[in-house]
Amino acid sequence: MGIHVKLALFADRVSDDVWQAIYEKARRVATQWTPRPLGAAWRHIGPVRVAQYTLEIETSDGLHFVGDAESLMTAESFVFPARLDHPS
Numbered sequence: 001m002g003i004h005v006k007l008a009l010f011a012d013r014v015s016d017d018v019w020q021a022i023y024e025k026a027r028r029v030a031t032q033w034t035p036r037p038l039g040a041a042w043r044h045i046g047p048v049r050v051a052q053y054t055l056e057i058e059t060s061d062g063l064h065f066v067g068d069a070e071s072l073m074t075a076e077s078f079v080f081p082a083r084l085d086h087p088s
Contacts, residue, residue, distance in 0.1 A: 011084040019084050023062070026080050030063055035070030040077065 014022075030037055039057035042049050053072075057063050062082035067074035 007080070009084075014084055016083070023080070023082055027058065027063060030057060030065070030080075035068040037065045038067040038069050038072075038074070039064045040066045 036055060037057050038053045038055065039059070041052055041054045041056065043052055044050070053066065053074075055069060057065060059079075060082075061079055063080040065075070065078045065080075
């Protein structure tokens, strides 16, 4: 796909405001990337739930990548989280 991400961080050391700024930068890069990244979504065909590829990579969980739209090659699914879970 051309994007290689290794994400290892201490969530309790990153404030919500800082993470939001990081997320927005990642979203901006991903939406301008060439070739466009593919996401995944679900749709219903009658009573059957079917997975499909989509150009929409942003979900309620964050940025979801599964491949690229030019080659239609897929990779291991990766979600760049929109929010970090902070320990209580």
